[in-house]
């Protein structure tokens with residue numbers, strides 16, 4: 001059977017459960033990476049259970065397959081990572097390409113966008129996007145999300161640790177498409193690719209969302225079982241961390257991670273993390289290791305993160321509610337982008353660690369270079385997300 005025939009057989013939609021009651025749309029994607037079938041099994045279990053119990057859902061669940069061609073052959077992707085290239089400019093470039101020049105992933109992406117737009121068009125309430133993944137490294141499951149207060153609140157409902165500062169710095173994940181529109185959402189890393197626990201964890205996340213968002217009566221699900229699964233998988237990992245350091249690599253670096261690091265492993269200042277052609281790479285301070293690279297391909301060797309305590313969480317919420325960014329622009333070297341209310345331009349000499357810390361607290365985490373300035377942007381969240 002040809003690859004195209006297998007893809008056609010799989011179909012874009014995994015399934016949906018919609019009894020016509022108005023409410024939120026839980027929009028799930030699974031298998032955006034074709035070597036990660038755990039998400040498909042997890043959401044498949046949820047849909048089958050909803051169907052067999054004729055669950056009186058408020059709102060609807062809609063689940064889509066990600067990379068059909070790659071799923072058919074069980075590889076991460078065919079020609080490029082489908083979880084990249086979701087910025088507005090990257091999508092415009094795909095659309096501008098003649099159809100014959102588009103890669104398999106270009107075509108999958110345009111189809112997915114059509115499905116996302118259709119879901120948005122037919123929604124009777126706010127949309128929550130959840131993208132199910134698994135990873136090569138061991139350790140606790142975790143969520144990546146754009147740092148809005150709504151996303152933090154929704155992520156915390158799952159009991160799975162939240163990582164701030166990855167979504168904004170890994171350019172072009174599908175989350176970006178939703179974040180650009182102010183739609184709530186997160187990606188879940190459920191566990192190691194082939195582990196049974198990863199399926200259980202991803203399933204538990206979906207059930208907890210359905211119950212805790214009030215979409216499903218709690219009595220219909222053994223929610224305590226799913227909570228216990230998450231608690232066991234999370235172990236001692238902190239509930240929110242933020243990235244403080246990204247170690248970018250290129251092929252010439254001869255980067256080699258020290259063996260046996262797992263996500264959320266605590267490391268001491270000075271501890272050896274990896275080596276490259278320049279010698280040892282050591283932790284600059286006591287931190288948690290995130291996303292250690294043990295596969296061949298990748299642009300990031302590892303990330304370091306620190307715990308975000310209760311006080312910083314409370315400060316983030318209140319400083320944003322009070323729009324304290326209005327005070328930041330009074331500081332020397334800081335001004336608002338005249339074309340974009342969500343971007344602050346900072347002269348490099350003014351961008352010390354305290355100012356950058358304040359910017360992050362206020363959600364201005366997406367950073368890039370712009371005409372000699374450092375530009376920091378924040379994500380928006382639609383007003384309707386508060387009803388989730």
Ligand SMILES: [Zn+2]
Nearest residue numbers: 033036133134
């Ligand atoms: Zn993945």
